[in-house]
Every structure is written in structure tokens, then in C-alpha cells.
Amino acid sequence: MELKPCVNIRQEWDIVGARQLGREKAKELGFGTVDQARIATAISELARNIYLYAGTGKVEFEIIDQFDRKGLKIVAADEGPGIRDVGEVMQDGYSTSGGLGAGLPGVKRLMDYFDIRSENGEGTEIEAIKWVR
């Protein structure tokens, strides 16, 4: 199996690194400019959440090449405190960090598939996919 491209999130600058690598992968896959911006923005939100709430974690990219469609899968994983109430963070305008509270619900709108798993005290894993149109 091919090694998955991955960016470790340890410092603030890694947020930029993650979205730049994501944009590069999206470009390679043939995504248009608008989808590239959507993907890069989604990665930026996910990477920032890791940095802000878990401290460290990673963002992994996987190219999905099925017989009828191609896409880019992003997995953002950390071993931070986890999210107490997933329903709450998926509401627009909810924020514990003084941000705009657009993060996760925004990412869900920008991508085609979105899944979040979080265990209290064990971390969070978010999977998001964008399909090439």
C-alpha cells in the first residue's frame, strides 16, 4: 500500500503546511480552483482545531480512486481531550475559543462527506471527503 501523505500538527505554522499540502494534492487530482479553496479551507479549520484544542495531532491525506469516481479523503486525528458534546460543536456559532464558531459545521458544508468520532479523554478523529466532479 502507498504511504499516505501526512502533516504532523505541532506548531501553529503546521496549519499552513497542512493546507498547502492538501491544496497540492487537490490540484494533482484535478479539482477546480473553487474546490481547491474549499479543501484548503476545510483542512485549515481542522488543523487549527487540533492545534487549539488538542495541542498536537496529524492531518492525513488519502487519494480515493474508485472505478466510477475519484476523491480526496482528509483524516484529522488527535489524542486530545475529545469533544464532550459533538452535537453542540456542530452548531453554527458555537465556540469555546472566542472564534467565529464557523469551524466544524463550515467544514461539513465545504466537503461532500463528513464524519466525526470523539471519545471523552481519548481524542477526536474527523474524516472528510471531497469528490472530483
Next chain:
Amino acid sequence: MRIPILKLQNYLLISIQIDLDDQTAIQFQEDLLNKIYKSGATGVVIDLTSVDIIDSFIAKVLGDVVTMSDLMGARVVLTGIQPAVAMTLIELGIHMQDVQTALDLEQGLVKLRQELEG
């Protein structure tokens, strides 16, 4: 990294040409307010033509700097927001309604001149 701020008569001009990280964005906010204070500028144009991503954090910093400058008495216009960036911002749920915008730097200056000089 520091974003250069140019002075032209009563205006300050900024063209953001790098992929903004959080620290640079915050530093820019501070630099701009100091520059307004020192120069007595009444209008500011921030050109975003070369910016290909604005996430919720950068949007907040930009929105805040507009409000902060306004508090000091300087009007800010954002210019050159790319189509992909505009679409992404709205889908993210960020509307930036109180922010003045224009198509490009030139239109931005026209807008400022109309507002400030009547």
C-alpha cells in the same frame, strides 16, 4: 514575517501576497493600528488579490482590524477577494457584512475618496 504597509497621501495601502499564518495575521493587525496612529491616515485599502484562502481565523482577524481601525477613525476597504475565496467564506458561514469591499485596488481608492471627501 511582516506585511509591508505603504503610505500614499492620507491612505495606507497593503497588499497581502503570502499565505497568512495566524501569527503573521495578528502581527499585521497590530502593525496596521500603530501605523494608522502614527501616520494619521484616514483611509486604508487591504488588497487580497493574491490571497487564495481565508479561513475562519483569518476572516476574524480581518473583520476585527476593520472594526478596530474604524474605532480609531480610519475607514478600511478590502479589495480583490477572489471568486473562490468569496464562495468558500459564505459556505463556511462567514458573512463579513459590516466590511466595505471593492473589486480592485483602484475601485477601493475611489470608494474611500468618495466616502471621505464626499
